[in-house]
Amino acid sequence: MESSTTTTTTSPQARKRNNTFHGAHEPFRHETELHVQKETVSGPVSFLDPTKAHVRHATHPDVRFQWSSRNNRKGRHALLVDQAQTSSKAQGTTPRPTSSPRSVARGIWRMLTYYPVWDVSFDVAYVFTLGSVIWVVNAFFAFLPLVQPSSGFRNEALYGGGITAFVGATVFEAGSVLLMAEAVNENRAGCSGWALARPPSRADVDDDDATAAVLAPSESNCTHHHPNRRNLVGKPRHPVSVPASASASASVSKAAPDTHPREWQWYPTSHDLRTHYLHSLGFLASLSQLCGASIFWIAGLTALPGIYDKMSRPVAIAFYWTPQVLGGLGFVVSGTLFMLETQSRWWKPAPRTLGWWIGAWNLVGGVGFTLCPAFGYDESSWAQYQAGLSTFWGSWAFLIGSVMQWYESLEKFPVEVDRRGTVGGGAKEGSRGNMHLDLA
Known part of the structure; x- marks a missing residue:
């Protein structure tokens, strides 16, 4: 016995x-x-x-x-x-x-002087940083006229907001593809x-x-x-x-x-997918990011001048606002899984770990990008104000997380x-x- x-x-x-x-x-x-x-x-x-x-x-x-x-x-x-x-x-x-001040200062200096474009992890961080900057600019086009009407110009939201939304969504899509490639080639x-x-x-x-x-x-x-x-x-x-x-x-x-x-390899084999990747938190987080970015890109496309201003309200809800909700939820899931990956227990945060903060800021950004269309369904002035505000702080959250990921990659x-x-x-x-x- x-x-x-x-x-x-x-x-x-x-x-x-x-x-x-x-x-x-x-x-x-x-x-x-x-x-x-x-x-x-x-x-x-x-x-x-x-x-x-x-x-x-x-x-x-x-x-x-x-x-x-x-x-x-x-x-x-x-x-x-x-x-x-x-x-x-x-x-x-x-x-x-x-974590010493001297080492942190050296890391920041490295960000300003070293650009290893052959490193896919650096490319992921740099592309997401660029995309986040574009979304911050987009947020100013969408939100600033509501806060300071005198600063606006004719068709600012349509042209400034629409074009930057398309470019930002495209850059996020490219970053998500690289993120998946990084996960598959571990x-x-x-x-x-x-x-x-x-x-x-x-x-x-x-x-x-x-x-x-x-x-x-x-x-x-x-x-x-x-x-x-x-x-x-x-x-x-x-x-x-x-x-x-x-x-x-x-x-x-x-x-x-x-x-x-x-x-x-750009994609895993069916055997590796079944036996490993579908059980990997990092892969699942990257997949959620890619799915979210791909759906969100539809909203970026329909935001372009000549498309958005030609859509009826029901069509705009179906092809502009709803893809933002679904895409934003993908970002929320991705950020949550990236946080979870760094934790010792599913319920125990890991605030001492840099990767945890990267996931946390991306989670906040995803929440902002989800709330924006949730408010956008309502055409009232207060809801449009909250939609613009959600894009504003969500974009900044993505930018903070991307810069931290840039530091991490180097x-x-x-x-x-x-x-x-x-x-x-x-x-x-x-x-x-x-x-x-x-x-x-």
Whole structure:
């Protein structure tokens, strides 16, 4: 009986889907030095795939790599460090937390000076930022004449509002297509993106001393498609095998070479769709965004001069206002799912995580874009005022979320200080009571 009970407990069928990786989608399954900590595999919804896991390095016990489905999709490599467990001998061997003011300032400067157009995650963020700016301009055309009538000009809402609505909806559609491509081309093998190297000043330290190694970002070791500068839709960059005896520098990721590299794809196979993507929060959120943007584009088309002003009231309700309601609901669902993806529990917000705020602002934007047509069904002056106002604050919410996503797309190597003491089994004192946003 005891043997039977043990077998039932450890059986894969007994584990919920959010607590175990499915087959070929298990990250780091071919690694020799990186091991997923099974007890840390989790997700907020029991019938969907895991969204988080800690990955342990065999020779560097004070450091964990924090895998998450969002970071993996965007080519990011999160490092989880417990400063309380780091010995004085190892101080200075781990990177500065990316939530520090200096790192944040560097990230903002990077946004102004670095434009990796070959990176689909950057393209997604940049296109949505551009689209949000256009919608903010559209909101001024629609709302400002109601607040300050003297500022208006003839046919301002028809031409200014109509043309910017069409352009903004088209840009959002393009961003949504790229968002889906990003989700379909997620990294399946697992990628740490970091390298262990011994500083020159410690050349006399024994090779077996793990604390003598310095962790540093290494784009050359990244197996994501994001660093591929040759084209947007090419093969990912694959790691070069590093001998285990290399003394100067060693890749953290030592996976066996893939003899059949995965090609870029614009849509998933039916098998992958059934077995994986329909159980992935990130894919479902991206799909909701694409569906919402596609329906919303109909309203953008019918907003054009020569179409909108020729429609009767029933036709306008059917082809202008209703697509906005349905499209806005798609944005609401998408923002909610992106928030949920970053949470440890479906009911527990994650305000310390940057990705959660991106989803939250997109949710607010979706609510604004849904309320606008809801008020627009009513032709009374107060309802039209509220419709314009909803577009105004909804557009700004989308812009804030898009700019934050832009920042996120350029920070490929976030470093987070563990406040729960899970690294190396430490206590909570590793947090030191700091209250700050984790840019991971």
